Amino acid sequence: MTALMDITSPATGGRPRKGVGGRWGWLLLPAVALLAVLFLVPLGLMAWRSITEPTPGAGNYSWFFTSDVALATLIRTLAVGAVVTLVTLVFSYPYAYLMTVVGARARIWLTLLVLLPFWTSLMVRTFAWVVLLQDNGVVNQLLGTVGLGPLQLIRTTTGVVIGMSQVLMPFMVLPLYAVMSGIDRRLLDAAQGMGARPATAFLRVFVPLSLPGVGAGALTVFITSLGFYITPALLGSPDQALISQQIFTQVNGLLAWGRGGAMGVVLLAVTLVLLGLVGIVLRFTRTRGGAR
Amino acid sequence: MDLGSGPAEAGKVKKDALDGVTLTFASYGGIFQDGQEAAAVKPFAAESGAKVLSDGPTDYTKIKTQVDAKNVTWDVVDTDTLWAKRECGKLLMPLDTTIVDTSKLPKGMGGKCSVPAMSYGVVLMYDKKKFGGNPPKNWADFFNTAKYPGKRAIPGIPSDASPGALEAALLSDGVAPDRLYPLNVDRALKKLTSVRSSLVFWDTGARSQQLLESGEVSMAMVWSGRAYAAVKNGAHFAPQWNQFLPVSDSLAVPVGAINPKASMALINYYLGAAQQTKLTELTSYSPINSDAEPKIDKLAAQYLTTAPGRQAQALKVDNVWWAKNQEQIIQKWSDWLAR
Numbered sequence: 001m002t003a004l005m006d007i008t009s010p011a012t013g014g015r016p017r018k019g020v021g022g023r024w025g026w027l028l029l030p031a032v033a034l035l036a037v038l039f040l041v042p043l044g045l046m047a048w049r050s051i052t053e054p055t056p057g058a059g060n061y062s063w064f065f066t067s068d069v070a071l072a073t074l075i076r077t078l079a080v081g082a083v084v085t086l087v088t089l090v091f092s093y094p095y096a097y098l099m100t101v102v103g104a105r106a107r108i109w110l111t112l113l114v115l116l117p118f119w120t121s122l123m124v125r126t127f128a129w130v131v132l133l134q135d136n137g138v139v140n141q142l143l144g145t146v147g148l149g150p151l152q153l154i155r156t157t158t159g160v161v162i163g164m165s166q167v168l169m170p171f172m173v174l175p176l177y178a179v180m181s182g183i184d185r186r187l188l189d190a191a192q193g194m195g196a197r198p199a200t201a202f203l204r205v206f207v208p209l210s211l212p213g214v215g216a217g218a219l220t221v222f223i224t225s226l227g228f229y230i231t232p233a234l235l236g237s238p239d240q241a242l243i244s245q246q247i248f249t250q251v252n253g254l255l256a257w258g259r260g261g262a263m264g265v266v267l268l269a270v271t272l273v274l275l276g277l278v279g280i281v282l283r284f285t286r287t288r289g290g291a292r
Numbered sequence: 293m294d295l296g297s298g299p300a301e302a303g304k305v306k307k308d309a310l311d312g313v314t315l316t317f318a319s320y321g322g323i324f325q326d327g328q329e330a331a332a333v334k335p336f337a338a339e340s341g342a343k344v345l346s347d348g349p350t351d352y353t354k355i356k357t358q359v360d361a362k363n364v365t366w367d368v369v370d371t372d373t374l375w376a377k378r379e380c381g382k383l384l385m386p387l388d389t390t391i392v393d394t395s396k397l398p399k400g401m402g403g404k405c406s407v408p409a410m411s412y413g414v415v416l417m418y419d420k421k422k423f424g425g426n427p428p429k430n431w432a433d434f435f436n437t438a439k440y441p442g443k444r445a446i447p448g449i450p451s452d453a454s455p456g457a458l459e460a461a462l463l464s465d466g467v468a469p470d471r472l473y474p475l476n477v478d479r480a481l482k483k484l485t486s487v488r489s490s491l492v493f494w495d496t497g498a499r500s501q502q503l504l505e506s507g508e509v510s511m512a513m514v515w516s517g518r519a520y521a522a523v524k525n526g527a528h529f530a531p532q533w534n535q536f537l538p539v540s541d542s543l544a545v546p547v548g549a550i551n552p553k554a555s556m557a558l559i560n561y562y563l564g565a566a567q568q569t570k571l572t573e574l575t576s577y578s579p580i581n582s583d584a585e586p587k588i589d590k591l592a593a594q595y596l597t598t599a600p601g602r603q604a605q606a607l608k609v610d611n612v613w614w615a616k617n618q619e620q621i622i623q624k625w626s627d628w629l630a631r
Contacts, residue, residue, distance in 0.1 A: 069627040135508045155492065238448045238493050238629035245450060249626045252353050253451025254619055 046261040053258030060262035070246065074266065077243040080160060081225040085218050087165040088172040092217065096176035118170040126234045129163040130154065133235065155237035163235045164228055171224060172217035179213030215282065219275070226271060243267055295391060295557055302393040302581060303564015305557050310342035313554045318347045319370035320541075327574035328370070328409070332562040340561075342554060355546055359383050364548040367555040370409050374454055376542040377615035380405035384544040391556040396563065396581045406542035407559060410577035413516040413597045413606070414456045414537040417529045422510050430535050431460035434511055435483070437490050442510025445503045448493020453618065453625035455537045455609045456513055457484065463535065473610040477621055481628050493629065504529050515539070520576055520595035531595070535607045538597055540580065572596070
């Protein structure tokens, strides 16, 4: 997990980190206690239910892995998460970069633009997207007047990705900005002084230094997207349901808490495995990319 | 606690019989729960002396948690009728008919553990502008995309399957109305698959109303309360009541409720003619006391399932069969939706 902690810390790498042990370790106690009571205990209970309800055994898991619908939903959830992560990155990277090069006043406005939707209820934002994307909504009327529409936007995965990307963009912009603002821009000047073209200097100096921000943002967006419920429920169609909606069906509609728990445990396990893989890849590229 | 002597009478409670008792009433919120409180819950509290708190929205996981933990804080719950039948004797307790007077309920409504809280219908709505000259007559027309082009909205709640889409699909596939049950679910889903590209699924009442108001669909299978609200807001739709499916919410008492007699006294009071009259006037849902005579505007009156001649148009829904098979159907239905 240290690899993960590295990329989630906004430090630009290379700086020696002090361990959290020693005399200040007790400062973590309230947070650890809170997590244990409000997170670990319920998580353990759900995992326990998944192997005890309605009868002890692995029945809930064999149900999950033999249900083509459940498996397809899991894969869809991971795929939508990956696409959303990519879309937010493509939109956020230039935005965060812009934030580092403009003046103080403009930066405040740009920050506000990111935070404003952040402070707006998720429900409100999602319903705004319903109004925009529906068959005779604003977007399709605009497309119609220029002869491009109407396109099927709502009740499609495209609609879900659009909505989720907008909702999750602050989680990408903020860590990116935190890292980018800490990059010493004189390094770029130095690279150009040694003959690199501006684009080369950007790609070979700035981009690698910003990777910790990309990692932190991508992880946050991806993991958060796996649990999304409201946005896919409102902007998607049931045939593109994500796993959280299926868990809701089991837990709330069928009161089958064992199955719901099993789905949650599988999602958690798959996420942890993916994160482990990302960590290994990052460590590999880091040792290889010694030029940094 | 003394609820008085003699047989129970719907809508009545002995004055100050429940002094010092506290009850919690849980329902679905919104204008519906506001109406329930104004029409029955608050007057009950004033007459009986009980203190009645409100909570919601109804959440089956919360009821299960409370019952499992033997810490029941909801004394009376408003739930789906099929769910109440399914959980009768499990999460919900049988009602004591010496406390709850069920004699004024419409025929065939109510069960061992629950009474209806109001009634409404699953009804066919069609676009008046498009099909006003030759309106669809039944569910077979609803799925006839050649004769009636455009998209159709049907309920698509993955966590819930209830009478409606499956019956309509079988009717349009040629099954006679009196031979629907036991439902051939696979045949119904096959029929729905064949028209799937024309289907739009709604997962909340608000969403169905929004589909009517935005005019995204040309026909819709919706709850009558939402149909009325949409038309009142200017949606150019009209109802086809033929073959509508009657639906109701139910009131029930969770197993382990601290004061079940007081809970049932509240339910009995709720069923009174005066209370039901007021409930309908406030919510536009139909009353479930045959003596209720609500005074409502002409448009709202059209959407009552108690309107003259309306019951003759209703499809005969086998709720007993549904309650018995609902869990398997929900699983099949949610799998079909997710395909």
